[in-house]
Amino acid sequence: MAHVLGQNQYGKAENRIVRVHRGSTRHDIKDLNVSVALSGAFEDVHLAGSNANCLPTDTIKNTVYAFAKRYGIESAEAYGILLARHFVDDTERGVVHRARIRIEEYTWERIRTPDDNARPVGSEEVGHSFVRSGQEVRTSEVVYDGESVQVVSGLKDLVVLNSTDSEFRGYLKDGYTTLREADDRILATQVTARWKYGYTGRGDEAQPPWNRCYTQVRRHLLEAFAGTYSYSLQQTLYAMGTRVLDHRAEVDEVRLELPNRHHFLVDLEPFGLENDNEVYYAADRMYGLIEGTVHREGVVPVIPVA
Incomplete structure (x- = not known):
């Protein structure tokens, strides 16, 4: 009896990344958990043991961190779209047909000090100390198939x-x-x-x-x-x-x-x-x-x- 390879995907899950945006006196941080899943022409990887079309998961992980540095993280959604488009549009030979990026974002509140309260109205806020906010988690999922993007955000x-x-x-x-x-x-x-x-x-x-x-x-x-x-x-x-x-x-x-x-x-x-x-x-x-x-x-x- 013949066997058929069904739907499949692979990627790098739960890449924990903290990106610090450093202003002169004020810092902002983005704390993310990023999971990437790729689908495409991966039949030979499973059936023939050929890795010619296999982008290593270690490369996926490196891309997640490099993009955070190169482009910054203004929002989880925009960052996810950048990653998804890259894996589909820029991977050699176009072997990746669909990329799904799932992101959890953990929020931090700035810790205010007595000095902050004494600052004149309109002066630049000083801040590089944070406290993790409660249990709530922001979520985002981006899927790109080479033609259109689907964005599902949440909490x-x-x-x-x-x-x-x-x-x-x-x-x-x-x-x-x-x-x-x-x-x-x-x-x-x-x-x-x-x-x-x-x-x-x-x-x-x-x-x-x-x-x-x-x-x-x-x-x-x-x-x-x-x-x-x-x-x-x-x-x-x-x-x-x-x-x-x-x-x-x-x-x-x-x-x-x-x-x-x-x-x-x-x-x-x-x-x-x-x-x-x-x-x-x-x-x-x-x-x-x-x-x-x-x-x-x-x-x-x-x-x-x-």
């Missing part, structure tokens, strides 16, 4: 909580249902969001302002979460995706994964105490997982389920 591990303005009742019940209806509950989740841009990289199409777009999408996700009276986490998910599409014309599709971080009221009656929605037990597992995509009418969604 993960963004933990949010509403202490009221949430209820859950009127749901389907059967013989195994024990959950009590709640008309005032804590709603908490750990947001994973991904959004696809309409940008294709064709012709002289200008790139969106990636950093500003990220900041604004994140803001609209948070504002929708905070501003929606929630009858279910599903309803909140739709409100979050809709608000992004309403306010960011460059975004075509938003996919959200919202695990329900359950908070259960603690029974304090054995101690002679009332618990008027004040003391909760925070359960980290098991949890409900709510997932969904919101996209513009006429747009075919492409972001896969994680």
Whole structure:
């Protein structure tokens, strides 16, 4: 029986890189985890043991670092596009047909000192000390096939909580249902969001302002979460995706994964105490997982389920 080589790719995963942009008195840093995957004419590498079309993964790693120095890192998206185009367009003999660049970005906040607070308004900020910001991670995925670019940005591990303005009742019940209806509950989740841009990289199409777009999408996700009276986490998910599409014309599709971080009221009656929605037990597992995509009418969604 004949065997056939199916879809395949290779690359260098999790290249950890910190790029320091050094001003005269102020430094800026980009802290990234970059993974590269290449697809193309690699059949002989697998079937015949010929490495003639194989770009070493060590070369891929070196390119990631060299491009950071040569071009800087203004944004994860722009940096990913540079890498993807290079591997497809510049690799000898055009053996690479498709490049996928996945980037996680870890944010750092500048540590301010008493001297910073004493500086005159308008003076240049001095700063070369940073503290890592929370758990939240910025993500980006760039795919280039030689003709067009697809950019999917996102974030993960963004933990949010509403202490009221949430209820859950009127749901389907059967013989195994024990959950009590709640008309005032804590709603908490750990947001994973991904959004696809309409940008294709064709012709002289200008790139969106990636950093500003990220900041604004994140803001609209948070504002929708905070501003929606929630009858279910599903309803909140739709409100979050809709608000992004309403306010960011460059975004075509938003996919959200919202695990329900359950908070259960603690029974304090054995101690002679009332618990008027004040003391909760925070359960980290098991949890409900709510997932969904919101996209513009006429747009075919492409972001896969994680």
